[in-house]
Each structure stands twice: as structure tokens, then as C-alpha cells.
Amino acid sequence: MPAPPKDARSCLAEVLEVERVGDDGVILSVRPEIAMLDVRASRFFMLRHEDARSPAIPRPFSLYRQRGRELEFLIKVMGRGTQALAQSRPGEKLRLIGPLGNGWPALDGDGPMWVMLAGGVGSAPFYLAIEQALKGMDGKARCGKDHVAFLFGAARKGLLYDVDAFRGFGVKVFTATDDGSDGFKGNVLQLLETLWSRGTLPRECRLLACGPERMLEAVEHLAQEKHLECWLSLETLMGCGVGICNGCPVPTRPDGPLGAWPNAKCCVEGPVFSTRDIAL
Ligand SMILES: Cc1cc2nc3c(=O)[nH]c(=O)nc-3n(C[C@H](O)[C@H](O)[C@H](O)COP(=O)(O)OP(=O)(O)OC[C@H]3O[C@@H](n4cnc5c(N)ncnc54)[C@H](O)[C@@H]3O)c2cc1C
Ligand code: FES
Missing domain, CATH: 3.40.50.80 (Nucleotide-binding domain of ferredoxin-NADP reductase (FNR) module)
Known part of the structure; x- marks a missing residue:
């Protein structure tokens, strides 16, 4: 059974800055209580405020940038969860779970x-x-x-x-x-x-x-x-981000390496998939 990554943690993170970007986005900078090692690109974190501003279910976001202990997220405001994060104020604390998922393959300089x-x-x-x-x-x-x-x-x-x-x-x-x-x-x-x-x-x-x-x-x-x-x-939509809720199915290719089961879980087997493995 695919399991959440061993390096994933749940912790509070202090909001450092919320910078507006583009017509409807923000870059949210936070400092987690726990220092993170270098996080592979395209891994993600679940984020929410721990009060009534955020929906009860945290929302997933790719890590945008990492600067030492600081993590940055690029967030497009869509609904209640992203609105609450975009309205965060410096000094407030957020709940952060991650890093989750697999990330891009190693981007080597050897091939095409x-x-x-x-x-x-x-x-x-x-x-x-x-x-x-x-x-x-x-x-x-x-x-x-x-x-x-x-x-x-x-x-x-x-x-x-x-x-x-x-x-x-x-x-x-x-x-x-x-x-x-x-x-x-x-x-x-x-x-x-x-x-x-x-x-x-x-x-x-x-x-x-x-x-x-x-x-x-x-x-x-x-x-x-x-x-x-x-x-x-x-x-995909995600409920838990750690493989429990079955809220993030992705159809697999029957002839591919994940084909033993009709769906993969985007949160623990993805979010990055080779097109050899899935059929959208
Ligand atoms: C692994 C992963 C990484 C992500 N990274 C980022 C990121 O870096 N930056 C970012 O802005 N967003 C990212 N998203 C999408 C983000 O999680 C959603 O936009 C967010 O959950 C919406 O929450 P909400 O409460 O604001 O909107 P909701 O109220 O939940 O939904 C508002 C509207 O947006 C639609 N919606 C919700 N989630 C998605 C989605 N995943 N795709 C398309 N439409 C959706 C809903 O159907 C609804 O119409 C990522 C999603 C995943 C799974
Ligand atoms: S989001 Fe819950 S199983 Fe993937």
C-alpha cells in the first residue's frame, strides 16, 4: 500500500509576508516551526488556518520557493480556502502538513x-x-x-x-x-x-x-x-493528502506499471505521474 512520505510533518508555521501577484494571486511566505531539508520540486503541503476562516479540510499547494527555513507558496484565489490563506497577516500561525507526494523526476543534464x-x-x-x-x-x-x-x-x-x-x-x-x-x-x-x-x-x-x-x-x-x-x-481535489480518504483517484493504464489497480492515489503515488502510468 502506498504510504505518506516518511519526511512529512504536521506543524505550525508563522506567516512572514503575503505579496499580491498577478490579477488574482498571492505569494505566501511562511516559516515552519520545524526546519525542512531541501524539498524536491513539485512536492506539496496541505495548508489551513486553524480557525473558522479556513474550511475544516486543508488545501494542497506545491512548494513554490524555499529560502533556508522559509517556504513560499504561489496561490491563486479560487474559493474559501485560498481566500483565507490570501488574507493571512504577518505573525499569524498556519497549520502546515508536508512535504507530501513525490515531485518531478531528477532533472539531469544527460538526456534530451x-x-x-x-x-x-x-x-x-x-x-x-x-x-x-x-x-x-x-x-x-x-x-x-x-x-x-x-x-x-x-x-x-x-x-x-x-x-x-x-x-x-x-x-x-x-x-x-x-x-x-x-x-x-x-x-x-x-x-x-x-x-x-x-x-x-x-x-x-x-x-x-x-x-x-x-x-x-x-x-x-x-x-x-x-x-x-x-x-x-x-x-486533483484532495481531502487528506496522505492516502486515507480516497478523494484523489487518477485512472491508471492497464498495461502500465500501476495497472494492477484501476486508480492511483494522486496524493501518495503522485502528484507527478509519467504518461506511461496514467490515462487522463
Ligand atoms: C498537489 C496539488 C498542488 C497544488 N498546488 C497549487 C498551487 O501551488 N497553487 C494554487 O493556487 N493551487 C494549487 N492547487 C490547487 C488548490 O489546491 C485549489 O485551488 C484549492 O484547493 C482551492 O481551494 P478553495 O477552498 O479556495 O476553493 P474551493 O471552494 O474548494 O473551490 C472553488 C472552485 O475551485 C475549484 N477547484 C478546487 N480545487 C481545484 C483544483 N485542484 N483544480 C481545479 N479547480 C479546483 C472548485 O471546483 C470550485 O469551482 C494544487 C492542488 C494539488 C492537488
Ligand atoms: S487526498 Fe486523501 S487519499 Fe489522496
């Missing part, structure tokens, strides 16, 4: 280029991913800046959260907006096809994607069609 596809707040697990790819992790060869491309798509410019921070890495960054208010006019997959056809990016690459479900379905189909290695970071 890494092409990262983000849709809206699906950019959250990519800041650390790029940072860890450039510095190397788990003894794997680190990537050169030319070995990473970040394609960031959103409905409009105001939803390309914190995009300048990504540009600051010096990797290839391309943006796409549905209304053409920033970068390419169209979606992130149309942008990828255009960059391939112009020869700006190599067709042989490894894909990582996080974003709305329809975008991830399209990425999955593209990866199957082009025979590309591809990992998706899924944002």
Missing part, C-alpha cells in the same frame, strides 16, 4: 532537453524545478541553461504570475496568452508546435507539464503521439 509547460498557476512547481535543474540534485549532472525551456501560458498577461522571476534564471522562457496580451497568441501547446516548426526548440525533448486538466490531457496525447517521455503534475 527538458521542456516545461505551465498553464496559469500550474507554474507553481516549476520555479524550484528550474532552480534544482540548474544546480543539480541527488548527485545527477546539473543542466546547462540551454538545456531547459519554460513555456508559460495563461488566458491573459495578468495570469502569468511572477513571470519575471522565471526570466531571471536565464533559461529559455516563452509566454503564450489566449488574448495575445503577452507573447504568442494562443495556448501553450500551439506555442510548442510553433517553436518546433521554427527549429527554436528540438523535437526530441522530455516534457513536464502542470496546469488545467484539459491542457494536461492534450499534453498527454501529444506525448503519446510523438513518443516523448512526459511527466504531469496533477492538481
Whole structure:
């Protein structure tokens, strides 16, 4: 049975800052009571206020940045849970459970280029991913800046959260907006096809994607069609985050390594899955 990660902890964390970002987002910085070792990109934490402001069920968020003891979360305000977190004030305490889930595979510099596809707040697990790819992790060869491309798509410019921070890495960054208010006019997959056809990016690459479900379905189909290695970071609804409630099923491929059971649990077997393992 898949179990919660051994390094997961439940603790209080002090709110340090809440910075507005984009049209409807915040970057929430907290300092947990317990120091965390380096957390692999695309692992996540469950967060809530321990009073009536937050729903009883905590909400899952990818770790956006880690600066020593400080953790940062990029949060798009959707409903009651995210609103309560966005309205946190410095000095308040939050309940934090994590780190949870698996995270991206080790982003080594040995194979084809890494092409990262983000849709809206699906950019959250990519800041650390790029940072860890450039510095190397788990003894794997680190990537050169030319070995990473970040394609960031959103409905409009105001939803390309914190995009300048990504540009600051010096990797290839391309943006796409549905209304053409920033970068390419169209979606992130149309942008990828255009960059391939112009020869700006190599067709042989490894894909990582996080974003709305329809975008991830399209990425999955593209990866199957082009025979590309591809990992998706899924944002299912989650009740517990630790494998108990069965609230986060993801359909598995019968012929894949997880195919012995029709569903995997996104919280403990994901949130990152290879497209060889699941069928959205
Ligand atoms: C592993 C993981 C990592 C995540 N990382 C981030 C992150 O870094 N930043 C971030 O802003 N969000 C992230 N999310 C999504 C975030 O957890 C939800 O937006 C949040 O739970 C919504 O809570 P709420 O109480 O504000 O909204 P609710 O009141 O619960 O819902 C409001 C509306 O949002 C919809 N909604 C709720 N959850 C989701 C979801 N997962 N996907 C699509 N629509 C949803 C509901 O159907 C409803 O229409 C992540 C989710 C997972 C599973
Ligand atoms: S969220 Fe409860 S089992 Fe996954």
C-alpha cells in the first residue's frame, strides 16, 4: 500500500509576508516551526488556518520557493480556502502538513532537453524545478541553461504570475496568452508546435507539464503521439493528502506499471505521474 512520505510533518508555521501577484494571486511566505531539508520540486503541503476562516479540510499547494527555513507558496484565489490563506497577516500561525507526494523526476543534464509547460498557476512547481535543474540534485549532472525551456501560458498577461522571476534564471522562457496580451497568441501547446516548426526548440525533448486538466490531457496525447517521455503534475481535489480518504483517484493504464489497480492515489503515488502510468 502506498504510504505518506516518511519526511512529512504536521506543524505550525508563522506567516512572514503575503505579496499580491498577478490579477488574482498571492505569494505566501511562511516559516515552519520545524526546519525542512531541501524539498524536491513539485512536492506539496496541505495548508489551513486553524480557525473558522479556513474550511475544516486543508488545501494542497506545491512548494513554490524555499529560502533556508522559509517556504513560499504561489496561490491563486479560487474559493474559501485560498481566500483565507490570501488574507493571512504577518505573525499569524498556519497549520502546515508536508512535504507530501513525490515531485518531478531528477532533472539531469544527460538526456534530451527538458521542456516545461505551465498553464496559469500550474507554474507553481516549476520555479524550484528550474532552480534544482540548474544546480543539480541527488548527485545527477546539473543542466546547462540551454538545456531547459519554460513555456508559460495563461488566458491573459495578468495570469502569468511572477513571470519575471522565471526570466531571471536565464533559461529559455516563452509566454503564450489566449488574448495575445503577452507573447504568442494562443495556448501553450500551439506555442510548442510553433517553436518546433521554427527549429527554436528540438523535437526530441522530455516534457513536464502542470496546469488545467484539459491542457494536461492534450499534453498527454501529444506525448503519446510523438513518443516523448512526459511527466504531469496533477492538481486533483484532495481531502487528506496522505492516502486515507480516497478523494484523489487518477485512472491508471492497464498495461502500465500501476495497472494492477484501476486508480492511483494522486496524493501518495503522485502528484507527478509519467504518461506511461496514467490515462487522463
Ligand atoms: C498537489 C496539488 C498542488 C497544488 N498546488 C497549487 C498551487 O501551488 N497553487 C494554487 O493556487 N493551487 C494549487 N492547487 C490547487 C488548490 O489546491 C485549489 O485551488 C484549492 O484547493 C482551492 O481551494 P478553495 O477552498 O479556495 O476553493 P474551493 O471552494 O474548494 O473551490 C472553488 C472552485 O475551485 C475549484 N477547484 C478546487 N480545487 C481545484 C483544483 N485542484 N483544480 C481545479 N479547480 C479546483 C472548485 O471546483 C470550485 O469551482 C494544487 C492542488 C494539488 C492537488
Ligand atoms: S487526498 Fe486523501 S487519499 Fe489522496
